[in-house]
Amino acid sequence: MPLVFTIAFRNLFHDRLRFVATVIGIVFSIVLVTIQMGLYFGFGRMVTTMIDHASADLWVMPRGTKAFEDPSLLNTRERYRALAINGVADAIPVVIGFADWRMPGGAMTPVFVIGSDLRAGGLQPWDLVEGRIEALTSAKAVAVDRTYFDRLGVSGIGATAEIRQQPVQVVAVTNGIRSFTTTPFVFMDVDRARAHTGVPSGKATFLIIRLSADADRDRVRRQLMSDIADVEVLTPAEFRDRSRTFWLFGTGAGAALFAGALLGVIVGTVVVAQTLYASTKEHLNEFATLRAMGSSRRYIYKVIIWQALLSAVIGFAIAALVGDAVVRLTAETALPIVITPGLIAGLFLLTVVMCIASSIAAIVQVTRIEPAMVFTR
Amino acid sequence: MTEPLLEAVNLTKDLGSGAARVAALKGVSLALNGGELTLLMGPSGSGKTTLLSILGCMLTPTEGTVRICRHSTAGADPEDLARLRREHVGFVFQSFHLFPTLSATDNVRLALDVRGEPRRAAKVKSREALAKVGLAHKTKAYPRELSGGEQQRVAIARAIVGNPSIILADEPTAALDGTNGQAIMKILAEIAGERGRAVLIVTHDPRLLPFADRVVHIEDGRITGEESGKLQREMLENH
Numbered sequence: 137m138p139l140v141f142t143i144a145f146r147n148l149f150h151d152r153l154r155f156v157a158t159v160i161g162i163v164f165s166i167v168l169v170t171i172q173m174g175l176y177f178g179f180g181r182m183v184t185t186m187i188d189h190a191s192a193d194l195w196v197m198p199r200g201t202k203a204f205e206d207p208s209l210l211n212t213r214e215r216y217r218a219l220a221i222n223g224v225a226d227a228i229p230v231v232i233g234f235a236d237w238r239m240p241g242g243a244m245t246p247v248f249v250i251g252s253d254l255r256a257g258g259l260q261p262w263d264l265v266e267g268r269i270e271a272l273t274s275a276k277a278v279a280v281d282r283t284y285f286d287r288l289g290v291s292g293i294g295a296t297a298e299i300r301q302q303p304v305q306v307v308a309v310t311n312g313i314r315s316f317t318t319t320p321f322v323f324m325d326v327d328r329a330r331a332h333t334g335v336p337s338g339k340a341t342f343l344i345i346r347l348s349a350d351a352d353r354d355r356v357r358r359q360l361m362s363d364i365a366d367v368e369v370l371t372p373a374e375f376r377d378r379s380r381t382f383w384l385f386g387t388g389a390g391a392a393l394f395a396g397a398l399l400g401v402i403v404g405t406v407v408v409a410q411t412l413y414a415s416t417k418e419h420l421n422e423f424a425t426l427r428a429m430g431s432s433r434r435y436i437y438k439v440i441i442w443q444a445l446l447s448a449v450i451g452f453a454i455a456a457l458v459g460d461a462v463v464r465l466t467a468e469t470a471l472p473i474v475i476t477p478g479l480i481a482g483l484f485l486l487t488v489v490m491c492i493a494s495s496i497a498a499i500v501q502v503t504r505i506e507p508a509m510v511f512t513r
Numbered sequence: 514m515t516e517p518l519l520e521a522v523n524l525t526k527d528l529g530s531g532a533a534r535v536a537a538l539k540g541v542s543l544a545l546n547g548g549e550l551t552l553l554m555g556p557s558g559s560g561k562t563t564l565l566s567i568l569g570c571m572l573t574p575t576e577g578t579v580r581i582c583r584h585s586t587a588g589a590d591p592e593d594l595a596r597l598r599r600e601h602v603g604f605v606f607q608s609f610h611l612f613p614t615l616s617a618t619d620n621v622r623l624a625l626d627v628r629g630e631p632r633r634a635a636k637v638k639s640r641e642a643l644a645k646v647g648l649a650h651k652t653k654a655y656p657r658e659l660s661g662g663e664q665q666r667v668a669i670a671r672a673i674v675g676n677p678s679i680i681l682a683d684e685p686t687a688a689l690d691g692t693n694g695q696a697i698m699k700i701l702a703e704i705a706g707e708r709g710r711a712v713l714i715v716t717h718d719p720r721l722l723p724f725a726d727r728v729v730h731i732e733d734g735r736i737t738g739e740e741s742g743k744l745q746r747e748m749l750e751n752h
Contacts, residue, residue, distance in 0.1 A: 139619060139626040146614030425610040428571060429671075430599025431627035432592060507595075508571040510610055511562045511683050 140435065144442030147419055155447075158411040162451025163458060165404020166487055170459040172397035173483070174473030176390060178466075181474055182316040183383040184376040186250065190259040194357055195375045196227070196343035199366045202386065203379040205248070205317070207233050209339040214364045218343060221359045223351030228258030229340035231326050233333030234319070238298040239289030247288070247299065247322045248315060251329020258344040261323040266293050267308030273325055279308035283468075284320035299332040316383075318470050345369075401490060408494035412444060416498035420505065427507040436502050440495045448491035452484055459483075516583070517544035518601075518678045518711040519568060524577035526563050526734075537563040538574070539734040545679060547709030550702050550724060550742075552716055555731035561715045562683065564731065568713065569602055569681045570594040582678050599628055603672030605682035605701075609664045611656040611671075617643055618652045621671045628675060642670035646700055662693030669700055680704060682714040686721065698724045 148155055181188075186204050187195075196218065198208035218227040231251040236244045252259040254272050261269070261279040271277055278299075280288055290297065295306045299322070308323075315321055330337055347356060353371070360369045370378065384390030416423070423436050459475060466473045526538040537560045545551055545568075555561050566572040567579060570586055571594070579586045582601045586594060598604075603624070611620045621639035630638070643652050646666040656664055665685060672680055682701060686694030698714075702724045705712035714721065722728065725742035 138632070139622060142615065142619065143612065146612075150614055421610065422612050425606075425612075426623070426627065427595065428569070428598070428604055428606075428610075429624055429627055430595045430597075430602070432595055435627055506571070507598075508566040510604075510606055511566060511571075 140438045141442050143422075144439050144446060147415055147439070148443050148446055151415065151418070154411050154415060158408055158447050159451045159454060161407025161411065162404055162447060162487060162491070163455045165400045165407070165490065166452060166455035166483060167458045167462070168400030168403070169397045169486065170455065170475065170479075170483060171462060171473060172393045172400065173479055174459070174463065174466075174475050175471060176384070176393045176397075177476060177479060178472045178474040179316055179389065179393070180380050180384060182314070182471065183379050185313070186259060187372055187376050187379060189262050190230075190344055190372070191257060191346065192344040192372055193347040193351075193353060194345035194360065195370045195372065196345060196360060196364065196367050197341070197370070197375075199368050201368065201378075203382040204375070205232065205379075206382075207333075207341055209335060209341060210343070210367055212338050212340050212343075214367065215340075215343055217363050218345060218360060221356055221363065223347055223356040224345055224360075225348040225351075226256055226258075226344075226346040228253045228256045228344040228346070229326055230259050230342040230344055231329040231333060231335050231339075232341045233329070233335060235299045235322075235332050237288055237320070237322070238301075240296060241289065243289060245287055245289075246319050248317070248319045249299070249322050249324065249329050249333050251324050251326040251333075252344075253326050258346075261308060261310045261313060261321075263310050263312055265309050265311045267306075269308065271307040272323065274307065276303050276305045276328075277307040277324065278304045279310060279323040280306055280320060281310045281313045283312065283314055287320055300334070302328075302331060304332075314470055316471060401486065404487075405490050405494050408444070408447060408491050409497050412440065412447070412491075412495050412498045413501065415443065416440060416501055420501070421510070423502050424505050424507055424509045427505055428510045433503065436505075437499055440498050440502065441492060444491040444495040445488065448487045451491075452487040455483075455487070456480070515547065517546050518582055518709075519543075519545040519713075520580045521564075521568060521574075522578050524564070524567060524574045524579070526560075526567060526572065527575045528563070537734055538567070541577070541731070541734070541736055543568070543729060543736065545711035545713055547678070547711055548705060549726040550705035550712045550714065551727040551729060552714050552721055552725040552742075553729050553731060554715075554717055555737075556717065559731045560734040561731055563734075565681055565683055565713070565715050569604060570597045599675075601678050603675065603677040603680045605665070605668050605672050605680065605685045607684035607687045609656070609661075609668045609688070611664055611667055613656050616653050616655055617648060617659070617667045617670075620656070620667055621674050624671045624675045630675075638674055639670070642674040643667065645673070646670045660693070661689050662696060665689060665693070665697050666700065669697070669704070673704055676708070678710060680710060680712045682712065684716055684718075685714060686716070686718060691720065694718070694720065 198210045201208050212229050215227045218224050233249050235249050237247040238244050290306055357369045463473050463475050521543045524538050524541040528535050528537045567574050618639045621642050622635045625635035646669050648666050686697050728740050730738040
């Protein structure tokens with residue numbers, strides 16, 4: 137084992153209480169950053185969940201649409217213009233909107249209606265645990281998620297309620313289709329969605345464009361934009377980005393999450409810097425001895441940086457365990473914390489950078505060491 | 514006549530500034546020759562430690578020159594001075610300055626590690642150095658498990674393991690009892706005798722005189738006298 141590593145290791149573990157404080161500081165910081173960033177990713181994923189599950193090659197929407205939940209409307213006669221373009225295999229209208237769900241007992245709760253041409257399969261519910269998609273084409277049929285049973289006052293297939301004074305019946309149940317707004321999603325056929333949300337016939341929120349196998353997407357897109365007035369045509373990736381940008385940055389939610397993460401980094405850096413500084417101060421005599429023996433400054437910096445890296449690795453390992461537990465605990469909640477391999481790598485890098493940055497104060501201190509102090513101590 | 518291993522010419526050193534400025538050294542010249550054990554004696558505040566710091570390249574003089582193994586320290590930056598210390602000087606301190614968290618072997622190995630010596634070779638040399646000072650059986654002991662005399666022997670092993678030409682020792686026996694002090698001086702005298710090393714010991718302990726080849730007296734920042742160790746020994750015997 138290199139001697140600089142041994143010195144760093146022993147310096148670190150020499151004062152166990154201080155080491156525990158260092159690790160707690162790192163763990164607190166990294167867990168806070170993990171939660172904030174996990175929420176960011178979780179939120180980012182949830183706001184695009186409908187776009188992710190739609191079988192669309194292109195989305196046609198009214199100009200200025202900010203997100204999937206933006207209920208602007210376009211004329212469905214544009215559908216026929218779209219279908220006339222070479223390369224368009226289908227143009228499926230989608231209607232969305234908020235509505236009131238009245239339970240049999242009379243209690244009301246808001247719901248978010250998603251209607252699509254279920255025969256064409258544009259935006260169907262997924263992860264069904266009860267019932268069948270085909271059943272949704274029947275009169276009054278809706279699909280709801282079982283995590284919202286209590287909110288909707290239903291207990292499964294066959295349950296009835298009213299939306300906009302019109303009866304509905306649960307014919308399919310999904311699992312895990314949750315809304316970041318906490319308003320339950322209710323899937324149904326597009327025509328009934330219009331009736332339940334007050335959208336006039338001949339209007340839709342989006343057109344989901346499916347291309348034929350040999351179609352050139354860019355060409356079709358250009359054609360759609362030139363043939364249909366006052367609409368935007370986005371790829372699923374662009375629509376995801378737009379929705380995510382709106383909800384995360386347009387509303388300030390993302391900034392708040394980043395601010396929390398930044399706070400975590402600052403707290404961690406200060407705690408680690410303080411403990412590394414204190415450790416260096418305690419071992420100043422040893423560093424002066426090293427300097428008197430002719431060690432280069434670089435050698436001494438290595439000792440301090442090794443201390444920082446060791447703290448980082450140990451702190452990160454514990455933080456990762458805590459983070460994993462938090463991810464598991466939030467998996468079934470309305471806003472699950474999502475940890476990706478990229479985020480884990482980024483957090484490790486952040487921990488290392490944070491700990492090395494924290495060692496700057498200690499390094500500045502040893503830079504000022506006069507080796508002659510060994511004669512006076 | 515061979516060239517001195519360490520040569521200081523007309524050193525002055527001012528410490529502090531303004532009204533608190535003090536001339537710690539006032540034109541000190543000193544040469545250390547290979548194979549000699551030199552004692553630097555003087556009362557407290559006479560400038561012994563300041564001189565030792567300058568000779569050991571830890572302080573730069575206000576005026577004057579220092580040459581170590583033909584290398585001048587004039588204009589050297591802190592890293593150049595560190596390199597000179599690393600390559601040519603071994604230090605023994607009054608309070609040992611061992612690393613409490615390292616074993617005796619690792620404490621000695623440090624002197625080689627800062628020179629970039631490969632680990633395996635450094636371990637072998639460290640054990641050999643410990644054997645040389647009579648601590649072959651304590652290679653794994655930590656400083657807290659060693660007596661004061663043993664700790665100072667580890668410090669000496671650390672000073673000699675890199676085979677420097679010059680050993681500078683600051684009151685190496687001050688923290689030890691008489692028996693241990695004598696044992697340490699015997700080791701240092703042996704070290705001076707082999708490989709043509711120059712050993713300079715700062716002390717005010719007259720019991721060390723029998724081990725000296727030369728005795729240099731310093732007082733109020735000036736060299737006030739120099740005798741051969743032989744003369745000093747005779748004077749002691751006459752007393």
